[in-house]
Amino acid sequence: MSYNILLCGVGGQGTVLASKLLAAAAGRADRTVHSAETIGMAQRGGPVTSHVRIGDDVYSPLIPKSCADLIIAFEPSEAVRNLPYLKENGALIVNTSVILPVTESLNPSGYTGTEMIAYLRSTIDKCIMVNDGALCESLGSTKFFNVAVLGVAQGAGLIDFTEEDMLDTIRSTVKAAFVDKNIEAFKAGLQAGAEEKEKNPALAEGKEEILQRKLTVEEVEQINALKKEIEDKRNKSY
Amino acid sequence: MKKEYVMGNAAIALGAIAAGVNVVCGYPGTPSSEIIETVAKHNPDKAIHVEWSINEKAAMEVAAGASYAGARCMVTMKMMGLNVASDALMSLAYVGVEGGLVVVSADDPGPISSQTEQDTRLFAKYCRIPVFDPSSVEEAYQMIQDAFEYSEKYKTPVLFRPTTRIDHAYANIEYDETVKPKEIPGFVKNSKRFVIFPRLSRMNHEMIEKRNPQIGDDFSNYKCNTVAGDEGCKKAIVAGGVSYAYAKEYLQKRTDVKLIHVATPHPLPEKFLLDALKGVEEVLVCEELFPYLEEELLLLAGKHHLTYRVLGKHTGNSPLAGENTSEDVAEAIGVFLKEVSPKDEEFIHKIEQIKGQLLGNESAVNVPKPPMRPPVLCAGCPHRASFYAVKKAMKGKKANFSGDIGCYTLGNAMPLDMVDTCLCMGAGITMAQGLHWTDEDCVNFAFVGDSTFFASGMTGVANAIYNNADLILCVLDNSTTAMTGHQPHPGTGINMMGDVVNKIPIEGVLRGMGIEKVLTVNPLDLEAAKKAVSECAECKGVKAIIFKSPCVAIVKKEAECRINENCIGCQSCIREIGCPAISIVDGAVTIDSAMCTGCTLCAQVCPVGAIEKEVH
């Protein structure tokens, strides 16, 4: 069994530190851990992802599509971009603060974020929406969001290291001058995560129906007939 | 032993240190750069000589010299650097080495941050030398040590080729921190061995061709060439590099199909493969870049009259270009084993759509499209100002702008649109000359970064002077190798041993070559920069402008700009320079104070002086 966490966002949001903390915590909890960063041209405002894979039967450095147990998205459109990685029953934590492409003023894309958030709300059951500004208000800067959001995941029961593992990891990984602030951030996240868990019972459950209702027998048949039709066509062309 | 969670590149570095490496040199290039940086970090008593060489050829030659004296050497580069180093490597393959010499050439399937999709394995075959192809971070750590052993055993340079997904992946590595570099026996003169002459090449060529099958046999027993699966399987999967990891991810511990891992693609471990393929009727090859193993297997079948079918790139079972993903490999294997039918995106979408309609949940089907996020020059990047000055000064005049490799290639984007060509390292300077000889009325500019100038720009400049070309050389000097992660170079005054050294002044180099008009300007002073460009455009011959201002990604910012109430909303600042810090917020042109570096370029563009600088 493996547990896969994908972190995504925009260059400069601190996803790399968050993934390092997760990997270090997994190591501390004596789990086999692998991770990979897709960096590319990230420092100049491009999309970034970190793949953290915990478990013994992991070989690929990147999480295969439909295999992420948890996606932590630092920006709504990046959540949508990486959704193909989410497992059928996977959980999503998404920051609702929108980052416009750096080319927006020159080359308007019309992106506002609302359509992404609406889509995520309507399709993902295990979805936690957080706002970096609100979550980090007492900390004075959203730059601690990367650690706070790990607290959210922990509080909502979406990662199964102990709180102590995470706190110890922060203490030993983060630069000394920032340890206190980061611990404060993590704790703020913990609380927010715990509240979400209360609110959304789906988070606690193992199996969850993604669709609002099950398909009827006739509907399933209809789809199967269609599948067969396409399948036949393809076989012919082979 | 120390356990550490490290990047693939760091694992390669730590492996080399564990092998007692004495000399490590290379040139920066994604995805290889962190190897040298890691060695430098783990070199407290400076027992290892570590350097950023000025280019890959220099690196290869430094290593060759040290190896002749018996030192263990590692040379690092990205795969295109191997083209530059190939002059030295090709000859060295004939001469051979004394101390183990491993050339790490990182391939970049995709390509993710490169200009080509070339394959180092084929290069190894071309040079007739061994190559190691790791499939994981852990294996890279082990294999680099083995590479040194084989290099010394057969007295040959050895290639080692990780790919981006190995270089930038992380895993836990256990290593011995106390290993000291090897004792260096010292150079024993022997001109019959170390001076390459036609006779020597003829002789060694034959020796190499006889030796390679022996290495192949040796590799047949190499521990990283592995086979899993039951005897008697009719189907086999042959995989190399990270594709092996993807195949494993799909197959896990299954034994109803053979999974064959080729860790040493050249010389081919024939005996191992013949044995592993016994009774096999169909082989699927999973690999990236060239159909290397696929063609080797076809060759092997021809040589031994085997009847297995080989499926891969040539048969449409694997993509011809780009990197493999775990899903691609899974699909190829699934189809091969008749477990899944080929994926048909259109079909899947259609089913989803119908499901959505039936359930009245159409938003679940119509996935909103995330915006594109193309890379741009940083806010406050001095290159933006340099390009803008040239653009303004040449407005309405006929001019070509030859670019080069570095962050400044991004000067091609709107609204700057200032890069007309980009080919390979240093080519802008020489291509500008070629363009000049086709149209002598056009003013030709060549933009080159400081690191690229030292790597391969200087010879092009000499060529222009010698052959009487007209050219304005624009050196974008930001005092670092920004693109690959800010490595130092000969113009920066520090090296990888931590020494403070004399900076080679670019202006002095150009004057020394005989260029009379060499102007140094601060690109952030728009008027002065424009004046320098106009002045150079007036005269004939080779002229040079050094636009000198540090990369903003490494200097602490001391100021930022603000838009005051005089702003008339004309948006000139946005349209003209495209700085990512400026945007329209609630209808008003606004500067993002967190991003702005206070470079003042926008202030110099604003027609009504509505942008003010605030110093901290």
Ligand code: SF4
């Ligand atoms: S001063 Fe103007 S051009 Fe320079 S970084 Fe700030 S907003 Fe961008």
Ligand code: SF4
């Ligand atoms: S990293 Fe430096 S050189 Fe590259 S775009 Fe940013 S400021 Fe310019």
